[in-house]
Amino acid sequence: MTTIRPGASVARQASLRSGNLALVLRTVCAAGEPPSRADVAAATGTTRATAARLVDDLVAGGLLDEVEQAPSGRRGRPATPLAPGARVVALGLQADAGLLAARVLDLRGRVVAERVEPGDLRASDPGPTLARLGDLAAALLGELPGGARLAGAGLALPGIVDVEGGLLLRAPNLGWSDVRPAALLTPPLPVELVLGNEADLAARTVAETAPARPGPHRDFVYLSGQIGVGGATVMGGRVVSGSSGWAGEVGHVCVDPDGPACRCGSTGCLEQYAGRDALLAAAGLPRDAGPRELARRVADGDRAARAAVERAAWALGVALAGVLNVLDVPTVVLGGSLGELADLVRPRLEEDLARRVLSARWRRPRVVAAAGAPAAGATGAALRALDAVVAEPARWLAAAESPPP
Amino acid sequence: MTTIRPGASVARQASLRSGNLALVLRTVCAAGEPPSRADVAAATGTTRATAARLVDDLVAGGLLDEVEQAPSGRRGRPATPLAPGARVVALGLQADAGLLAARVLDLRGRVVAERVEPGDLRASDPGPTLARLGDLAAALLGELPGGARLAGAGLALPGIVDVEGGLLLRAPNLGWSDVRPAALLTPPLPVELVLGNEADLAARTVAETAPARPGPHRDFVYLSGQIGVGGATVMGGRVVSGSSGWAGEVGHVCVDPDGPACRCGSTGCLEQYAGRDALLAAAGLPRDAGPRELARRVADGDRAARAAVERAAWALGVALAGVLNVLDVPTVVLGGSLGELADLVRPRLEEDLARRVLSARWRRPRVVAAAGAPAAGATGAALRALDAVVAEPARWLAAAESPPP
DNA sequence: GGTTTATGTTCTACGGCAATACAAACCCGA
DNA sequence: TCGGGTTTGTATTGCCGTAGAACATAAACC
DSSP states (O other), X not given: OOOOOOOOOOOOHHHHHHHHHHHHHHHHHHOSSOOOHHHHHHXXXXXXXXXXXXXXXXXXXXXXXXXXXXXXXXXXXXXXXXXXXXXXXXXXXXEOSSEEEEEEXXXXXXXXXXXXXXXXXXXXXXXXXXXXXXXXXXXHHHTSOTTOEEEEEEEEXXXXXXXXXXXXXXXXXXXXXXXXHHHHSSSOOSSOEEEEEHHHHHHHHHHEEETTEEOSOSSXXXXXXXXXXXXXXXXXXXEEOOSSSOOOOXXXXXXXXXXXXXXXXXXXXXXXXXSHHHHHHHTTOOTTOOHHXXXXXXXXXXXXXXXXXXXXXXHHHHHHHHHHHHHOOSEEEEEHHHHHTHHHHHHHHHHHHHHHOGGGGTSOOEEEEXXXXXXXXXXXXXXXXXXXXXXXXXXXXXXXXXXXX | OOOOOOOOOOOOHHHHHHHHHHHHHHHHHHOSSOOOHHHHHHHHTOOHHHHHHHHHHHHHTTSEEEOOOOOOOOSSSOOOOEEEOTTEEEEEEEEOXXXXXXXXXXXXXXEEEEEEEEOOOTTOOHHHHHHHHHHHHHHHHHTSOTTOEEEEXXXXXXXXXXXXXXXXXXXXXXXXXXXXXXXXXSSOOSSOEEEEEHHHHHHHHHHEEETTEEOSOSSEEEEEESSSEEEEEEETTEEEOTTTSOOOOGGGSBSOTTSOBOTTSOBSBTHHHHSHHHHHHHHTOOTTOOHHHHHHHHHXXXXXXXXXXXXXXXXXXXXXXXXXXXXXXXXXXXXHHHHXXXXXXXXXXXXXXHHHOGGGGTSOXXXXXXXXXXXXXHHHHHHHHHHHHHHOHHHHHHHHHSSOO
């Protein structure tokens, strides 16, 4: 007998149903206006009968809501508008060098509740810090409206993370190594806590404005300007996480091999030119100044500030040109403190990219700023948990059925 | 009525069948030894009855063959071994600066016929060159055994390609721009010719040793050392082609912004250090010398040759560290002339990567040489066409049914 | 108030896979 | 030589999900 690798499993009729449930739910989530069953049928290419059956199951499981119909003035039987289930929510957490954040989103992408607590967490102690974050989370979950069902929780961390193992391997800016946040988060959460890289999760908020609703860009490189520079790549609306989930470290792309030494052991990393600490130091500003102060000085004509920003733009051009040559994405999204400097670096950066990117003569790369909501990582963490539900509604329905309502 | 973006279409029962046909075919292709129907059932998780039904359809369509059973000595009814259909073949072509190649592969990954014609095609005229390639292809197709059915054809080109449009936008080493090869290839092929980047297609030969049979590496960066340096990224066994198919231009990652000017308009591109022309020039060798001559000189202790290789290894370290930081893949595969120099550059390159790649302390990147078959691009082009059949056997079966055998 | 129009529901038909039983082909041992 | 054991391949039945068509419903239009 030949032994064959397990491989994928066959598609049974249940898989068919499961896939179509996901398709219907995704369709409703992606729609701008609440669609009717007939709209869903048209968009998915199925019959009204089948679409209705799938919608009914999703409504029964709370994943879709039948919302109040506004008088449309159109003739024919009035439609029943459908919206993603408002009672399905997820918790997103973020611990960063500059803040602790907790945010609850519902399936429609609305912020149900949030707490953001600024503070300097550089070189902090993981235990007390995560206990504070746990308190924030508990307070948030306590004030949820009745009937809300928590679909999952995520934690965005500025470092290298072992997602399967639930382990933060190293977060240089926090000074943390080998931390298991789920164990330190008190009181414990009622659902599993999934870790994630801050930039990966923040990029998700650009890729989708609400669970399964596509954002303005589908293919882009995201740069998260923090104390260092984090990054993520999104292709086809999905974050490219690499074979171990450590992709996107654009901050450590080498810009100049003869450049300054970096904490990571290499030399001339992008972070040494465009990271917040590096920028502020080059501009002669104190470490706790913000990007706005830097932007103000540039506007005032401060020479050191101008030079620092110019140098950052140059470094971004070298590093991002390499990334764009390798990945072929049309857009660079600047987030975090880099987002606040986007207008200052864009002219030079776009020009450099046009010169250095091989395919620029056929499609010129663009640089945009992320719509800067604070603690985007927390939002992204909640989005990821909700996306998991949208991807496999059948699992959710099965879980919801075991305890009868 | 709300208009919703088309989105994906629902899964019908036909999709179920189509998906399972693909799964069965993929399973047989991936297996090392010809499996029986019962093996297929076990590997896919379905019943013997269903597996047999699917296999029968694939056998009827020629996508699977029932091969001769060798006496196994095991008790029980002897199994009927299954192998990918030998009569399903595809044509792969390649036009490169150093050769023209045509190769026919069957669904088992065997070379059915081939022609490789060396020659210097730098700054050549596309018309006559492609006519020569067309002659090669016609000769090859003429000598195919009776009953062979051509599933598709592909052409590997060292440049930027518009795959949908069938247009070669620019191939600097050939000196070609805006060429439409399908129109210049005489006599015309009996199937559609799909273009592809040479490095992308060569990388495919590393990702799979035969159609749908996984190769030794599933996640890697492939570097194709030609006159310049092409590249491709493979993640999860799939070539990452980017949003327009122009990904993988590792050769134009900036290694040193103050380095020599590159044809592409940038400065200090990797190609200026590790491309064949650059390497040979730095070693003081004539342009038409090969990488073996260079390797021989290094072994003989030639100082200029050693310095050239050392410099290339340094540049590869800087560029690939950036790529690995962004993509998180564990392996670098060196192909083409770089493959022949792999043993010379590996020590320094692996050391530099270990220092510069952020995740190296958890998983140290490895550098390997591609098993160097000449004209890997042609093989990859044929593989791609065969993979398309494996991915959608139902389409092939439908097409095979319309003209009855 | 009848007609038109669009939505939502009900019912039957068809196709695909699961489960089971059964037939076929080989090895083994008496 | 022949029956038991074993594995493979095939036939039959039942379940399930979608397609298709007919029907019911609720509004606007005339």
